[in-house]
Amino acid sequence: MTITPKTIFTDVQAIRKTSPLVHNITNFVVMNNTANALLALGASPVMAHAEQEVADMTGIAGALVINIGTLSDPWIAAMFLAAQAASDKQIPMVLDPVGAGATAYRTDTAKKLMHQFKPGIIRGNGSEIMALGSQNAVTKGVDSASAADLAVDTAKGLSREHGSVLCITGETDYIIKTNDVIKIKSGHAMMPRVTGLGCTASALCGAFAAVNANLVQATAHAMAVMGIAGEIAGRNAAGPGSFQVQFLDALYRLSESDIQQHFKA
Secondary structure (H helix, E strand, O other), X not given: OOOOHHHHHHHHHXXXXXXXXXXXXXXXXXXXXXXXXXXXXXXXXXXXXXXXXXHHHHHOOOEEEEEOOOOOHHHHHHHHHHHHHHHHHOOOEEEEOXXXXXXXXXXXXXXXXXXXXXXXXXXXXXXXXXXXXXXOOOXXXXXXXOOHHHHHHHHHHXXXXXXXXEEEOOOOEEEEEOOEEEEEOOOOOOHHHXXXXXXXXXXXXXXXXXXXXXXXXXXXXXXXXXXXXXXXXXXXXXXXXXXXXXXXXXXXXXXXXXXHHHOOO
């Protein structure tokens, strides 16, 4: 599949024009960052976690993003209700298995969601993806203890088994469907120094999936935009604090010329 600056910007324009509602069941750490990134890009975020309303909220969304970063039993119940609603109405679902491999609680939760609902997109770091396919992978808290390329074979297996698009983020981002692999190399070294950018990547996958039914292309476009905005932000930032502000501004101002200048695949 060909990913070009033109195909990327076509989706960016679609997001800005239609402002798709992206329902995020996500964690306490990143809610503000995630919502602001979606707004800056042009999407409309909502974070509804109560069991009493998650199915209704999912039903009116363009995409569902489930992020298991700060789990509790009530939130897990809400995640399954939302995932069922998305499955029933064929709404694209993104699973972010934050910290899978660190504890049995979160690894088991991520695996149950993956096996029961077969998400359209699964995005994680190398350790998290390996944990979904193995009992032996280890995650350092919520950070990866494995390079992204080491998880490629595991991701291929998971994609073949569940039909999902697997996205492994790292210095190079890998987008995988069965045995096909797309590499996105845009990005900046400061990105791992800012909390929640992996979660933001999952949220942007939701925004692109809401406007592009081809989930391989949607995922690759989301990762390209993340990397390009990161490069622009890193060029103008004095450190991680100002990087966050510059990153949001880069998403908001992103032009086709910016994409042509910074896209690396």
